[in-house]
Amino acid sequence: MILWGPPGTGKTTLAYVVSKATNKRFVELSAITAGVKEVRAVIEGARRATGGYGKETVLFLDEIHRFSKAQQDSLLPAVENRWVTLIAATTENPYFSIISPLLSRSLLLTLEPLTDDDLLALITRALSDERGLGGAVTLAEDAQAHLLRIAGGDARRALTALEAAAGAALATHEQEISLQTVESTVDRAAVKYDRDGDQHYDVASALIKSIRGSDVDAALHYLARMIEAGEDPRFIARRLMISASEDIGLADLTALPTAVAAAQAVAMIGFPEAALTLSHATIALALAPKSNAATLAIGAAQEDVRKGLAGPVPAHLRDGHYKGAAKLGHAQGYVYPHDVPGGIAAQQYAPDAVRDKRYYTPTRYGAEARYADVVDRVRERLGRTGSADGAAGDKGPA
Structure with missing residues (x-):
């Protein structure tokens, strides 16, 4: 069994309960x-x-x-021959951190953070039970709320904070x-993820998606968690630099320079x-008009190239700066755009295979609205009659 969940x-x-309920040794x-x-020694002992x-063994392996x-x-x-009952615990995504043969032989159970009601029951019991504080102190209502908040669904953190606060109260003879007292003994809530773990990617993803969704407050929350x-x-x-091009692009020409x-x-x-600079950039990107037209454009162009739509x-x-290029017809007939009124030379630029393809479909958001008008006029001058292949960009605030 693999138990996957936060601290x-x-x-x-749970592993200990399984060993007691099945009357097995617990290691x-x-x-x-x-x-x-050490693992082989435990297996041999089992x-x-x-x-x-005739005593079977539960091997609990923490942080697998x-x-x-x-x-x-x-x-x-040991697992295949049933020499031990393996119960492994992890705070990381097991599909990334545990080998497939072991994962396929295990029951995977996902544990969620405890609710405030769960933690409240635990704290109440710890205050009154003889195995805990035995009624030596009580907990003020606002102190209780703060304790639940900083615990963040972690029973161990809640009990540790309660024990520290109770010790401080008893030392000064407070009832x-x-x-x-809670605030003075618990400086701050521990951050909810290990920056080397899979939640590192979850929080980073949430930051970018909040920026994409223009929720500046959510973006700042995830930025603060990362910091x-x-x-x-x-x-x-x-x-942030990736987001500036992926989700904003030409809708706000200042987004990428700001991120860079x-x-x-x-x-x-x-x-x-x-932190101040990152906050500055995050707010600017979150509130910028959004467009993924540049992302869709290069994606569509790459897809055609992968399909073989390239051609000569x-x-x-072609390059005409070498001897013999003219004999091959290279660079012959090229019209220099700067010599043409308006600076647009009506000649073929794309290979025949993609001559009438339209990859860029600008949105009407922010500064990109100007490009939407420009690109239509340019394509008309170039004699481009093909239909648009790309999808319209993501909607965002104008």
Whole structure:
């Protein structure tokens, strides 16, 4: 069994419950500190226990995503031969971090963060139960709300914060844990993702999609999460530069220069001041008019090239700067656009295979509205009669 979920959702507890309910030995290893040698020792001990006195073993392997492919491979014989009941825990997406042979032999269970009601029941029990604080202190209502908020669905974090706050209250002979006490003992909520884990990509994706959706507040929230997680500011800046071309393009000609300038500034100043620059760029991109016309245009052109719609370059466009080019007909008949009134020479530019293809379909949003008029006039001058192949760009604020 593989238990996949965020910290503090009971993965270790569930494994222990399984071992007690099935009357099996419980052995716990952490992939952070254990290696193949330790795993093999546990497996050999499990075989002896089964053969010697009929006691089967539950092997709980925490943070299995920390194991390399070779280390995960070492578990397969024990799983296949049922020498152990393997219960592995991970906070990372198992489809990315666990080898397919092990994944295919396992039941995958996804654990969700605990709700506020779940955490409230846990905190209430911890305050009153003799195994916890035994009624020594109570918790003010606003302090309780703050505790639930900073826990973020993590039971371990909630109990740790409660224990620290209770210790501070008892040290000063307070009967009730106040909001001020909780705030002073718990500086800030731990960031909700490991910047080396799969949530790194989830939060980065949410940032870009919020910018694309013009939700500036959501974009700033995800930016703050990345900053607080210690994300590399250059990574964030790269994502913003991509967004500027992918989702805004010609609708706002300042978007890409703003993102590039932000990337250059971030590289020079670093955190914490880089947060200001990233905020500046994020707000500008989120509120900019949106167009994915440039993205669709290059995608359609690349698709045709992959299909073989290329063909030879028209002879009059070929390089004519070498001896013998004229004899081959290269660059002959080329009309220099600067010599033509209006600067548009009515001649064929594209290969025959894609002569009438239209890849760029501008939107009517922001600055791109001007290009929508220009491109129609240019195509008419060039004698381009083909129909548009690209789809219209994403809609956004005008």
